[in-house]
Amino acid sequence: MPEGKIVKALSGFYYVLNENGLVQCRARGIFRKNNVSPLVGDEVVYQAENDKEGYVLEIKDRKNELARPPIANVDQAILVFSAVEPDFSTVLLDRFLVLVEFNHIHPLICITKIDLITNEQHNAIELYAQAYRTAGYEVILTSSEKETGMQLLSPHLENKISVFAGQSGVGKSSLLNTLKPDLELKTNDISTHLGRGKHTTRHVELIKVGNGLVADTPGFSSLEFTNIEAEDLTFCFPELHKASENCKYRGCLHLKEPKCGVKLAVESGEIPHYRYDHYLDFLQEIKERKPRY
Missing domain, CATH: 3.40.50.300 (P-loop containing nucleotide triphosphate hydrolases)
Structure with a gap:
């Protein structure tokens, strides 16, 4: 079966790029049944009806995906x-x-x-x-x-x-x-x-x-930290993550914990105050997020 990359999705059609050009494909119903949608950027296996039309049969494993933009x-x-x-x-x-x-x-x-x-x-x-x-x-x-x-x-x-x-x-x-x-x-x-x-x-x-x-893309239409937990946030600030290696306690959230490496780095000017302030604001936002059931 031929393979290619989806480079455009519009009105239920997926345009798959291969070495010969573009093939306009629809997705098989099995994807809808499994609540999976092909995305732009997907590497796919498709069945060609002819040189220009076909059906997406398989989506290869993704290394990442964004919901908005998809x-x-x-x-x-x-x-x-x-x-x-x-x-x-x-x-x-x-x-x-x-x-x-x-x-x-x-x-x-x-x-x-x-x-x-x-x-x-x-x-x-x-x-x-x-x-x-x-x-x-x-x-x-x-x-x-x-x-x-x-x-x-x-x-x-x-x-x-x-x-x-x-x-x-x-x-x-x-x-x-x-x-x-x-x-x-x-x-x-x-x-x-x-x-x-x-x-x-x-x-x-x-x-x-x-x-x-x-x-x-139209940019991130949602900038909410829906899937990020409080413990994940430090890893999303590289300089905070590096400074956290000097924290006394494992799992330190860099709030009021004693001998916190991050707070020491902020006090010394190694980390800008606004970066740490944003970290605190985002952490509070994550903690106040309503639970999803």
Whole structure:
């Protein structure tokens, strides 16, 4: 049986890419019966009715999957955040990072619209960028308008499935249009009244950019920590996890426990206060989450 990768899902059809091109497939009823849906990014076995049509028979094991956006086997998430319009938000970035880390997806932080900021704002953004780099993240500063930083971003896309995700209006589609001008993805200006953009992307599709595949998605429509437990959260903050090796007690949640390595690292300035504050806020949110039955 032939095999391929689902690169687009739309209106009940799954478009499977193989070495000869695209085959439009429907999913067999057994998937619905087992409450399983094929996802963009899935490696599948299919039965071909002809060169252009067929049926998905089997979904290969996934290394990860996201519910919203619905995509599987993601290698990395390009987290796109603007320096301004809307303003750069560390709390929103940290929320995205936690979700990506929890799903075992490699994150890359991309800060856009640096052509719109003053020297003072640029210095502030550089300080944030350095803090995240110290935590272990790669950070790239870009401008689609000036095509700044594209030479740094492009190599990261090679031979990977990448998801572009972030707040509405930060320039995800503009970035992709700059990387691959023939895409002509729709973009919307920011609403000055709301201070945010409108979603311009309607479905998940993997687009070939260089030798990689990129999903321009509507972003995470849910940023809730539904499946993350309190004990998991430290692992989603790399610098906190590293500092926790110096905690006196195993299972330390870095709240009021004595001789906590994380709190010592915060006090010494090794970990920025805002990262620790966000950790505490997220921990409280997880603890107050209503139980699911």
